Amino acid sequence: IELISAMPGEMERLLLQQRLDLAIGYFSQVQSAFDYRELFIETQHLYCAPGHPLFTHANPGDQDLQACDRVGHPYRFLRSDEPFQGERCSARSEQVEGTLAFILSGKHVGYLPSHFARTWEDKGLLRSVRRSDLSFDVAFHLARHRAQVAGDAQKAFEEDLLAAFA
Known part of the structure; x- marks a missing residue:
């Protein structure tokens, strides 16, 4: 597992290039190549x-x-x-x-x-x-590239992460 901190645009770029498996942040949500799952509201x-x-x-x-x-x-x-x-x-x-x-x-x-x-x-x-x-609220999402095939470890991590924020 590698954890990076980057601006949302950079994370989306890395996801598009399939150099990143998952990203958490608040995104524009305009990338049709991604699946976005809401995690929490800040x-x-x-x-x-x-x-x-x-x-x-x-x-x-x-x-x-x-x-x-x-x-x-x-x-x-x-x-x-x-x-x-x-x-x-x-x-x-x-x-x-x-x-x-x-x-x-x-x-x-x-x-x-x-x-x-x-x-x-x-x-x-x-x-x-x-x-x-x-004041305003911001929704944080888990984003992943739809075309990228997730391995077992990524699937388990994603499921645990979603369960933790459910």
């Missing part, structure tokens, strides 16, 4: 840290949000109805750890999975921006 909240103007703001308005510098995610499949797509974006990160570092600087706001941010929230180092319309 809730994302917009966060800020001490030192950021929104950290003590009880109910920020749209203008307050647009004044914020955000952390961009180059791999996200943006939808027109997705919350907060602010215009200012001087930081980019492909990984949650990088996004966290930018947010903890107190200079940026950014989206993090709620379960990942909880520890930092409990320590008072992060706070979700208090507006219910800023």
Whole structure:
């Protein structure tokens, strides 16, 4: 078993080239060559840290949000109805750890999975921006190439993985 961390587009490319057997992530789901099986839903909240103007703001308005510098995610499949797509974006990160570092600087706001941010929230180092319309859910899927014949080990691994998230 080899475990790699890559952007969804890269994982899809490796699956298409049949250099990867399975991939887990949130994908565009436009590849007709793949089978996608939903594993779980992850809730994302917009966060800020001490030192950021929104950290003590009880109910920020749209203008307050647009004044914020955000952390961009180059791999996200943006939808027109997705919350907060602010215009200012001087930081980019492909990984949650990088996004966290930018947010903890107190200079940026950014989206993090709620379960990942909880520890930092409990320590008072992060706070979700208090507006219910800023959160969204992301479905994570197990993807595999339809034409690739799975061996016994891959089948067993896939079955165990699906059972674990059932």
